[in-house]
Amino acid sequence: MENLIVAVLSKKRPPAVAGYIVCCGLVLAVLGLEHLFPPALHRYLPFLPVVFFTSIFFGRPVGLFATLLSATFGDGVIGLVFHRRSPAADELLFLVLFVVVGAAIAVVIEALRSAVCKLLAAEAETSLLLDELAHRTRNDLMMIASVLGLQAMRQSDPHAREALESAVARVRVIAEAQERLRKSGKHGEVEVASYLRALGHGLAELLRDVRPIRVRVLATPMYVDAPVAVSIGLIANELVTNAFKYAFPDGQGGTVQITLESTGDGVALSVEDDGIGVAPSKKDGLGTRLVQLLASHLGGTVHGTPRERGHGVKVLLPIKPAATVLAAVATDG
CATH class of the missing domain: 3.30.565.10 (Histidine kinase-like ATPase, C-terminal domain)
Known part of the structure; x- marks a missing residue:
């Protein structure tokens, strides 16, 4: 579930026009469902998933638009305006709460998306730096092994030659580990x-x-x-x-x-x-x-x-x- 959310938040967004069209379609679909099946709870509640979905997939502007559109149609605000009737206190309270909650959802999801994108960018940069560090470390170790190998070839003392060859083998072991670490794709393993x-x-x-x-x-x-x-x-x-x-x-x-x-x-x-x-x-x-x-x-x-x-x-x-x-x-x- 966490990987799915990260993938959705980091994915490139569709065009804004598509978001507004999808938003209108979802709001109309909820209105149709409420007409066929009157909700047991307040009529604004079924619109919260619409705000959440549009905020995640299309961004904050579309999420705020979904909030205002749902607030306008969700509890008959247009009807109140048309009949020039002032909303009751509880209707006005639910309207304000829905707008505040919907706007908060859109803003928080946008901030979360921004944080996820920054973290992924930092992780990619860190991965590149670690890969470059492992590559350079391996090259440095192989250079040391080559120098020790040349020194071993020039030694006339068999004990000194054996000690240098052992040192070459040990350096190559560590260099090979660095190379495997670089190619593994699992930094640290x-x-x-x-x-x-x-x-x-x-x-x-x-x-x-x-x-x-x-x-x-x-x-x-x-x-x-x-x-x-x-x-x-x-x-x-x-x-x-x-x-x-x-x-x-x-x-x-x-x-x-x-x-x-x-x-x-x-x-x-x-x-x-x-x-x-x-x-x-x-x-x-x-x-x-x-x-x-x-x-x-x-x-x-x-x-x-x-x-x-x-x-x-x-x-x-x-x-x-x-x-x-x-x-x-x-x-x-």
């Missing part, structure tokens, strides 16, 4: 399944080199707040990067699968590989600690998942998606 598919494809191209490693994404399309989407993307980035780094040594191939699904308590993000697994004595690195930090920031937990071959990590996040769009979609990168 990101469709996280397509976001993860793009990240998975980008990580596969960036990390696998010539190794036959495939990144598979199985995700339920859903909208989440942009900061949450960035955190999910960073978690997936760290887990996939760890899988590429440790699960497939010596040029081995395999599959890394990213799974995102909605659960009764929130959202579950899993990253599994079919590589050599993780040694029990292996200490947590920076990527693992970052995953735990991001998960705890969202109130979530990180668990290792047992597999016959390879390694898996499941991150449970107690967040509620803004909307679930479609069934799960699987893609390979």
